[in-house]
Amino acid sequence: MTRFRPCIDLHEGKVKQIVGGSLRDDGKGLRTNFESDRSAAEFAALYRDDGLTGGHVIQLGAGNEEAAHAAMAAYPGGLQIGGGIGPGNARSWIDAGASHVIVTSHLFDGPLFRIDRLEALAHDIGKDRVVADLSCRRTPSGWAVATNRWQTITTYILSNEHLDEVARHCDELLIHAADVEGQCRGIDEELVAFLGAWGGCPITYAGGARNLGDLRLVEELSGGRVDLTIGSALDLFGGTGATYAECVAWNRR
Numbered sequence: 656m657t658r659f660r661p662c663i664d665l666h667e668g669k670v671k672q673i674v675g676g677s678l679r680d681d682g683k684g685l686r687t688n689f690e691s692d693r694s695a696a697e698f699a700a701l702y703r704d705d706g707l708t709g710g711h712v713i714q715l716g717a718g719n720e721e722a723a724h725a726a727m728a729a730y731p732g733g734l735q736i737g738g739g740i741g742p743g744n745a746r747s748w749i750d751a752g753a754s755h756v757i758v759t760s761h762l763f764d765g766p767l768f769r770i771d772r773l774e775a776l777a778h779d780i781g782k783d784r785v786v787a788d789l790s791c792r793r794t795p796s797g798w799a800v801a802t803n804r805w806q807t808i809t810t811y812i813l814s815n816e817h818l819d820e821v822a823r824h825c826d827e828l829l830i831h832a833a834d835v836e837g838q839c840r841g842i843d844e845e846l847v848a849f850l851g852a853w854g855g856c857p858i859t860y861a862g863g864a865r866n867l868g869d870l871r872l873v874e875e876l877s878g879g880r881v882d883l884t885i886g887s888a889l890d891l892f893g894g895t896g897a898t899y900a901e902c903v904a905w906n907r908r
Contacts, residue, residue, distance in 0.1 A: 657874035658882045659902040660859045661702045661710035663695050663726055663734070665719040670695055672887040673715065673837060688837055689893035695722040698891075699729035705903045707733075709859065709882065711757060711786075711829060714738025715804070727752035735786055737829070742772075745780050756780070757829055759788035760802040768800070768811040770820060777824040787821045789813060790831035791846075798846060805833040813846075815853055822856040832862030839865050839888045839896060844876055851877025864888055866896040870905055 664671055670691040691698075695712065702710050712726050712734050723736060727748070736748045737757030745756045762773055777785050790805060791798040791813055798813040811817060813830075821828065830850065832843040842863045850858050860873065861884035873883045888896035 656879045656908075657870060657877065658709070658906050659707070659870060660882045660884045661698075661707045662861070662884050662886055663698050663710070663712045664715060664886065665695060665713065665722050665738070666715040667718050668722045670698060670722075670892075671715075672892045688887040691892070694725065696725040696729040699726040699734060703730040703733055707903065707906065709735070709754075709827075709857075711735045711737055711859070711884070712753075713757070724751055735829075737786070737788060742776060742779060745776060745784075749780055749784055755784050755786045755826060757786040757788050759790070762787065763800075763802050763807075763809055763811070766807065766809040766811075768809065768817075770824070773821065773824045782824055783826045785825040786827045786829050787825040788829045788831075789818075789821065790829070790833055792833045793843075798849075801833050805831075805836075813849070818853050818855055825856070827857040827859065829859050830861070832860070835863035836861065837887050838863055839894065841865055842869055842873065842883075844872070847873050847881055848876045851880045854878070854880040858882065859884055861886065864897070867901050867905065869897075870902070 672689040712723050714723055731752035732754050735755040735757050736753040740756045740758045741761040748756050762769055789800050792801045796812055800809045800811040832846055835843055840863055847860055859882045864883055864885040865888050870883055873881055885897050888894040891899045
C-alpha cells in the first residue's frame with residue numbers, strides 16, 4: 656500500500672518549501688514557495704502524535720543542525736535525516752534519534768558513483784539504518800542521479816541493475832524527481848511506474864504532487880510499492896491542493 660510520507664525541509668534553520676533545483680551555492684535564483692513560523696520540532700511532534708513514520712528531515716545547506724536536532728529529539732526513532740551526511744557524522748545522528756541517515760553526495764566522487772562508500776557506511780551503522788538518496792533529473796540517457804543540491808548531474812543512470820546494486824547496502828531509497836520538485840504540476844508518472852515495476856526495497860518518491868489524487872495515482876502506477884511525499888501542495892506548507900488531515904486519514908485506511 657502506498658503511504659503518505661511527511662517531510663521537514665530546512666533552510667537557514669527555518670522550515671521551508673523550495674522549488675527543486677533553484678538552491679545554488681551563490682544563493683541566486685532561489686525560489687521559495689513557503690516559509691513557516693513553526694519550528695522543525697513542532698512539525699516533528701505533529702507527525703509523532705499522528706503516528707506518521709518514515710518522514711525525512713532534509714538540511715538544505717548550512718545552519719540547520721540545531722533545528723534538525725530539535726526535530727529528532729521531538730520524535731526519536733520516527734524521522735530520517737539527510738543533508739551533509741557521511742561517515743564522520745552518520746552515527747552521531749543515529750545516536751541523536753534519527754531512525755535512518757539519508758546519504759547522497761557522499762556516494763559520489765564528482766559524477767562517479769562509489770559503491771565502496773555505501774558499503775562502508777552500511778557496515779559501520781548497519782544497512783537497516785541507511786537510506787540511499789538517488790534523486791534524479793531527466794537526461795537523454797535516462798534518469799541521471801543529481802547531487803550537490805541537484806546541481807551536479809552524475810553518470811549514474813537509474814536502471815534495474817543499478818537499483819539492485821544500491822539496495823544490497825541500504826534499507827530504503829529516497830528519490831526526488833528534481834525537474835518537477837516544488838512545482839505542484841503533477842508527478843513524473845513514468846518514473847513512478849518504473850520504480851514500482853522494480854520494487855526491490857521500500858521507496859519514497861517526491862516531486863510534483865498536487866493533491867490526494869496523486870496518492871491514488873502513485874498507488875496505481877507502482878502497485879502500492881512506492882510511497883509519496885507531498886510538500887508544497889500541502890496545507891501545512893501553505894498549499895491548497897491537499898490537506899494534512901486527509902493525508903493522515905489515507906494512511907489509516
